[in-house]
Amino acid sequence: MKKYGFNLPTRIEVAAGLLKDTGPLVGEVTSGKRAFLVTDPGVKEAGLADRAGSSLADAGFDCSIFDNVKPNPRDTDCEAGGEEARRFKADIIVAVGGGSVIDSAKAIALLQTYGGPLVSYEGRGTVPGPVTPLAAVPTTAGTGSEVTRSAVITDTKRRFKMGIKDVRLAPELALIDPETTYKLPQGLTASTGMDALVHAIEAYTCRAANPFSDALALAAIEKIFPALPTAVREGGNKQARDDMMIGSVMAGIAFSHADVGAVHCLAEAIGSLYDTPHGVANSIFLPSVTAFNAEADPQRHARIAAACGLEVKNMEAEEASRLLVEKLAELSSEIGIPTLSNLEQVNPKDFEHLAELSEINGSTPSNCRFIDKEAYLNILQDCYKS
Ligand SMILES: [Fe+2]
Secondary structure (H helix, E strand, C coil), X not given: CCCCCCCCCCEEEXXXXXXXXXXXXXXXXXXXXXXXXXXXXXXXXXXXXHHHHHHHHHCCCEEEEECCCCCCCEHHHHHHHHHHHHHHCCCEEEEEECHHHHHHHHHHHHHHHHCCCHHHHCEECCCCCCCCCEEEEECCCCCCHHHCCEEEEEECCCCEEXXXXXXXXXXXXXXXXXXXXXXXXXXXXXXXXXXXXXXXXXXXXXXXXXHHHHHHHHHHHHHHHHHHHHHHHCCCCHHHHHHHHHHHHHHHHHHHCCCCCHHHHHHHHHHHHHCCCHHHHHHHHXXXXXXXXXXXXXXXXXXXXHHCCCCCCCCCHHHHXXXXXXXXXXXXXXXXXXXXXXXCCCCHHHHHHHHHHHHCCCCHHHCCCCCCHHHHHHHHHHXXXX
């Protein structure tokens, strides 16, 4: 029996409309009154950051807003945010946004407490002690960052997405309000939703999986796979939006107690080189990596096919896995995700380098089937052709 543990340090509160209670809920996890609100221009534009901000003000908080977060967030912006949070003497960081915002907020909490450069914390268990507490309000159903202990930030000098994994980065509070996603545009709903699905699939298939992460990963797949096309097609469908939100939180807990695998390794490589949105990148590689991995573990992939609701009862595991690969590719095209060759910046001359970046990703050893640079290169070429 392998060694594993389960520790969810984040208090999770769920309700439609909970955003308006941000102030009182944040007041339950800090005795301080200075809140540093991290967001991005899109979320601010949608009015979500201001709603959280006025709830904080009503609860007696002094609020400072930092909205300089870009997709595929950068170390330099986090370092500037850390300095601002220091000057403001923040008692709590409140993140309102998607994965880029929440990951940046984790880095800002760390940098406010211990200073930079951010690259000095790359890796696992590198945080010297407690950091400024963090409350996270996800506004996409995808990242799971509100319940994870990791931040993925681009090291701008190396053009490399570095991972910082430490339990001290886990938010104190995750405020889950599916209403924040009701007006999310189709493209973002699709790409972030695919990210959530990939979290669940990789958590279930990776070498670090355990019975606790398995239960949450399968439950997440059951919610996300049928809900995603509906959430994209009918943004106002509350049931689909609620299922996506809860599924993405479950998937986040699952992968933070297991790991991700080769899909994320490839996605992070192209994200750092081309700035490809994370969910789009994941979606592009999901079918090919699933086909590659299913050969090593058809049983688990057949179980995923069943969790997706596919008719696989009377099939051999290999056949069910093949159907899964087909349906994942169909889902991706149905919800409008481009293919690798559709991405403007992609140049096959970069594939060697992308394969190298994927191989050195810290999650490569977790992939359920041994994978090296050569295999990554084959997958890249395969995806480019299809
Ligand atoms: Fe992800």
